[in-house]
Amino acid sequence: xxxxxxxxxxxxxxxxxxxxxxxxxxxxxxxxxxxxxxxxxxxxxxxxxxxxxxxxxxxxxxxxxxxxxxxxxxxxxxxxxxxxxxxxxxxxxxxxxxxxxxxxxxxxxxxxxxxxxxxxxxxxxxxxxxxxxxxxxxxxxxxxxxxxxxxxxxxxxxxxxxxxxxxxxxxxxxxxxxxxxxxxxxxxxxxxxxxxxxxxxxxxxxxxxxxxxxxxxxxxxxxxxxxxxxxxxxxxxxxxxxxxxxxxxxxxxxxxxxxxxxxxxxxxxxxxxxxxxxxxxxxxxxxxxxxxxxxxxxxxxxxxxxxxxxxxxxxxxxxxxxxxxxxxxxxxxxxxxxxxxxxxxxxxxxxxxxxxxxxxxxxxxxxxxxxxxxxxxxxxxxxxxxxxxxxxxxxxxxxxxxxxxxxxxxxxxxxxxxxxxxxxxxxxxxxxxxxxxxxxxxxxxxxxxxxxxxxxxxxxxxxxxxxxxxxxxxxxxxxxxxxxxxxxxxxxxxxxxxxxxxxxxxxxxxxxxxxxxxxxxxxxxxxxxxxxxxxxxxxxxxxxxxxxxxxxxxxxxxxxxxxxxxxxxxxxxxxxxxxxxxxxxxxxxxxxxxxxxxxxxxxxxxxxxxxxxxxxxxxxxxxxxxxxxxxxxxxxxxxxxxxxxxxxxxxxxxxxxxxxxxxxxxxxxxxxxxxxxxxxxxxxxxxxxxxxxxxxxxxxxxxxxxxxxxxxxxxxxxxxxxxxxxxxxxxxxxxxxxxxxxxxxxxxxxxxxxxxxxxxxxxxxxxxxxxxxxxxxxxxxxxxxxxxxxxxxxxxxxxxxxxxxxxxxxxxxxxxxxxxxxxxxxxxxxxxxxxxxxxxxxxxxxxxxxxxxxxxxxxxxxxxxxxxxxxxxxxxxxxxxxxxxxxxxxxxxxxxxxxxxxxxxxxxxxxxxxxxxxxxxxxxxxxxxxxxxxxxxxxxxxxxxxxxxxxxxxx
Numbered sequence: 001x002x003x004x005x006x007x008x009x010x011x012x013x014x015x016x017x018x019x020x021x022x023x024x025x026x027x028x029x030x031x032x033x034x035x036x037x038x039x040x041x042x043x044x045x046x047x048x049x050x051x052x053x054x055x056x057x058x059x060x061x062x063x064x065x066x067x068x069x070x071x072x073x074x075x076x077x078x079x080x081x082x083x084x085x086x087x088x089x090x091x092x093x094x095x096x097x098x099x100x101x102x103x104x105x106x107x108x109x110x111x112x113x114x115x116x117x118x119x120x121x122x123x124x125x126x127x128x129x130x131x132x133x134x135x136x137x138x139x140x141x142x143x144x145x146x147x148x149x150x151x152x153x154x155x156x157x158x159x160x161x162x163x164x165x166x167x168x169x170x171x172x173x174x175x176x177x178x179x180x181x182x183x184x185x186x187x188x189x190x191x192x193x194x195x196x197x198x199x200x201x202x203x204x205x206x207x208x209x210x211x212x213x214x215x216x217x218x219x220x221x222x223x224x225x226x227x228x229x230x231x232x233x234x235x236x237x238x239x240x241x242x243x244x245x246x247x248x249x250x251x252x253x254x255x256x257x258x259x260x261x262x263x264x265x266x267x268x269x270x271x272x273x274x275x276x277x278x279x280x281x282x283x284x285x286x287x288x289x290x291x292x293x294x295x296x297x298x299x300x301x302x303x304x305x306x307x308x309x310x311x312x313x314x315x316x317x318x319x320x321x322x323x324x325x326x327x328x329x330x331x332x333x334x335x336x337x338x339x340x341x342x343x344x345x346x347x348x349x350x351x352x353x354x355x356x357x358x359x360x361x362x363x364x365x366x367x368x369x370x371x372x373x374x375x376x377x378x379x380x381x382x383x384x385x386x387x388x389x390x391x392x393x394x395x396x397x398x399x400x401x402x403x404x405x406x407x408x409x410x411x412x413x414x415x416x417x418x419x420x421x422x423x424x425x426x427x428x429x430x431x432x433x434x435x436x437x438x439x440x441x442x443x444x445x446x447x448x449x450x451x452x453x454x455x456x457x458x459x460x461x462x463x464x465x466x467x468x469x470x471x472x473x474x475x476x477x478x479x480x481x482x483x484x485x486x487x488x489x490x491x492x493x494x495x496x497x498x499x500x501x502x503x504x505x506x507x508x509x510x511x512x513x514x515x516x517x518x519x520x521x522x523x524x525x526x527x528x529x530x531x532x533x534x535x536x537x538x539x540x541x542x543x544x545x546x547x548x549x550x551x552x553x554x555x556x557x558x559x560x561x562x563x564x565x566x567x568x569x570x571x572x573x574x575x576x577x578x579x580x581x582x583x584x585x586x587x588x589x590x591x592x593x594x595x596x597x598x599x600x601x602x603x604x605x606x607x608x609x610x611x612x613x614x615x616x617x618x619x620x621x622x623x624x625x626x627x628x629x630x631x632x633x634x635x636x637x638x639x640x641x642x643x644x645x646x647x648x649x650x651x652x653x654x655x656x657x658x659x660x661x662x663x664x665x666x667x668x669x670x671x672x673x674x675x676x677x678x679x680x681x682x683x684x685x686x687x688x689x690x691x692x693x694x695x696x697x698x699x700x701x702x703x704x705x706x707x708x709x710x711x712x713x714x715x716x717x718x719x720x721x722x723x724x725x726x727x728x729x730x731x732x733x734x735x736x737x738x739x740x741x742x743x744x745x746x747x748x749x750x751x752x753x754x755x756x757x758x759x760x761x762x763x764x765x766x767x768x769x770x771x772x773x774x775x776x777x778x779x780x781x782x783x784x785x786x787x788x789x790x791x792x793x794x795x796x797x798x799x800x801x802x803x804x805x806x807x808x809x810x811x812x813x814x815x816x817x818x819x820x821x822x823x824x825x826x827x828x829x830x831x832x833x834x835x836x837x838x839x840x841x842x843x844x845x846x847x848x849x850x851x852x853x854x855x856x857x858x859x860x861x862x863x864x865x866x867x868x869x870x871x872x873x874x875x876x877x878x879x880x881x882x883x884x885x886x887x888x889x890x891x892x893x894x895x896x897x898x899x900x901x902x903x904x905x906x907x908x909x910x911x912x913x914x915x916x917x918x919x920x921x922x923x924x925x926x927x928x929x930x931x932x933x934x935x936x937x938x939x940x941x942x943x944x945x946x947x948x949x950x951x952x953x954x955x
Contacts, residue, residue: 165310255285301415352365368386670706743783893942
């Protein structure tokens with residue numbers, strides 16, 4: 001991962017009498033800090049008279065002057081920018097002498113403490129680039145250098161207990177194979193340089209973590225250019241120890257082979273490299289690499305051998321081709337840190353040139369190959385077959401673009417590092433100016449991993465391209481409204497919500513409702529900022545008897561946007577609510593007794609409530625039918641909602657209701673899951689509840705439970721999230737060590753989250769669940785099992801449910817139409833919102849509009865509003881370009897479309913409309929200047945629906 005400033009344990013402390021000579025090459029090296037003063041310049045040996053002391057220091061170095069030396073070389077002008085070092089003890093320099101000689105204004109900071117080498121990378125950060133109105137910034141790791149050097153970053157000698165060859169023989173073998181450098185990485189051992197002529201030796205270690213809580217496997221951390229062997233610790237502690245060395249790099253080695261879960265790998269920070277191709281393991285980390293890049297966690301991918309025997313098949317399989325001006329340890333490490341290299345399979349296609357001109361990425365390779373440009377979520381953006389050159393125009397929404405080259409002759413490969421893409425949204429000077437985009441060409445602003453603290457209102461690159469602005473607070477008109485829909489009723493199940501809002505005053509004197517669903521005072525859920533305490537945000541369920549709250553930080557600037565989120569986790573007895581600000585959890589989770597079902601007949605309102613609206617802006621609002629994790633909240637803040645997370649539905653997928661509640665007194669389609677002879681049968685359980693009973697058989701020490709075949713469920717679709725949940729009851733006196741739900745037999749599934757029953761909670765019902773992202777083959781079993789070593793142990797289960805989870809409402813800024821129009825829902829449910837008939841405007845004017853809606857008739861022919869409400873949906877000064885309807889059902893005899901006054905203003909009588917798509921002939925394209933409704937009126941009874949798309953421009 002591109003390293004951030006570290007939070008390591010080393011202190012920056014002060015020297016008592018620094019000796020400085022010369023005019024331009026000297027550096028003030030702060031090596032000791034006591035309770036004395038910090039030196040102001042070379043002659044101030046006693047410290048500034050009124051300068052800061054150690055106790056004044058607040059974990060930062062603030063540079064007011066314009067020069068920084070990176071390891072004594074490559075001066076960099078900061079133009080007023082700041083660099084921060086985070087350490088347990090750190091120093092603060094409040095001013096550097098700018099009038100004296102140059103040696104008084106230079107500070108030496110080790111390169112390993114920097115984000116990366118600014119001097120080497122500042123030329124790679126392109127300024128603002130535009131494509132079809134979208135502004136973005138690119139980081140290109142490739143810099144022209146004098147030569148390219150082949151190297152091996154992972155191999156073992158007899159310095160490892162499982163190594164076969166001596167260090168001399170191993171290094172000599174790689175030299176003879178044509179390698180220019182080698183990093184010898186024995187297990188938990190720093191092997192000395194065997195001094196083989198003709199090849200550069202880089203010391204290294206593969207740290208095998210044994211004191212670790214990570215995942216189900218043992219992480220292996222590569223320590224490249226190691227100064228010393230590190231003491232064992234957690235994976236994160238080892239990584240931090242590596243990057244605190246003067247010029248070392250940390251690599252996450254063969255994560256899949258190590259049986260590390262994706263979540264474990266994603267939780268690690270600050271490693272710069274990750275193995276994606278490893279000898280005979282092939283593409284062992286490519287999928288995880290793409291996931292990290294998609295989530296905004298840049299990391300450079302490497303190819304290695306992990307060779308333990310030069311006579312084995314693991315020798316000379318994959319290498320890194322590093323661009324550098326000279327073959328020195330410093331030059332090679334600098335290029336690796338900055339991503340200026342590519343991965344090569346031995347005898348594979350080499351890269352002759354890779355360039356980025358504006359937003360056009362071009363590559364030239366040594367032989368005819370298939371050249372693939374790959375972006376977010378590993379999507380193939382463009383493929384050029386049988387090519388030696390190819391170019392791709394970056395659009396700005398790819399998040400990254402990397403290139404894979406596969407030779408036509410033998411299918412051997414080469415892979416580039418990613419071009420990192422950071423969107424820059426226009427129209428929001430309160431963000432843009434303060435983020436320093438005016439100096440984009442001199443720094444590395446905008447990369448997703450730069451911002452160390454996500455609770456920073458100037459940090460996020462996913463700034464709104466559009467917003468609805470409520471002009472004033474009023475008690476006569478509603479906010480933005482989404483009509484009641486089954487998809488928005490969560491019953492007694494988990495759900496989450498996110499809104500991105502801007503308030504003119506973040507400490508208002510009145511209550512501000514961000515989002516909620518209100519039927520009446522005892523049937524509602526509301527997310528709001530309370531008049532009782534303007535420093536808090538609150539969430540209530542069904543009145544004031546179930547209120548959860550969390551304090552907001554006081555540094556939200558007025559008029560600035562903040563992304564506020566909540567998750568609601570509903571158990572059998574208690575509900576837990578967690579609050580989030582800009583992707584980061586606020587305080588601790590709050591729990592209270594369940595408040596009952598949240599299903600009601602009210603509409604969802606945003607920046608308003610029924611007949612009340614609130615002054616402010618909203619650029620995004622979404623609801624999910626499951627409890628988002630902390631990692632997902634942060635990912636949504638940084639990157640937006642993933643495509644596969646936009647398909648939430650409240651439709652039960654278990655096709656037989658008796659398989660969910662056993663209401664017919666039978667086990668139905670459930671089968672026993674057992675490694676022995678345990679059973680799963682129907683039983684009248686605790687409290688005479690109809691449920692299933694699982695009994696451990698004679699072969700104890702195995703898993704016993706029940707499973708339901710996916711053929712008894714509505715067909716599941718690949719690359720969508722599904723949640724299987726069930727209530728479990730464990731009687732006292734049992735000996736289960738675990739009771740868990742999971743997906744068995746599904747191909748390629750990834751478990752997003754799973755919950756194990758709390759085996760200490762006996763004689764009570766509890767709800768457990770598992771969420772899986774399923775791959776192409778979606779057949780298998782949803783399974784519930786318990787593990788016990790005691791024959792005859794029992795547990796019960798009931799209320800099984802299988803649903804597709806994700807966003808049930810996704811209102812993105814791109815879907816906002818000119819007032820008083822719709823806000824189009826990007827989720828699969830198409831619960832389009834309506835702006836109020838008056839009192840709203842767009843934060844950024846647009847010249848086009850759309851209206852989308854579905855009208856349904858069941859053997860009737862009443863007139864209906866396109867948009868679902870009896871109000872204007874067309875903007876003033878509209879010019880309709882097209883009205884398209886997709887008809888499902890029986891043939892419609894005839895139809896007209898009016899404006900609410902003139903019954904056929906838009907579409908005159910149209911007859912004989914069969915099922916299918918119709919482009920309606922327009923009677924008028926402009927309004928009468930007063931009426932802006934869309935009213936469709938079939939003349940005869942009709943059973944079916946029409947899905948409308950109305951498009952136009954503003955005059």
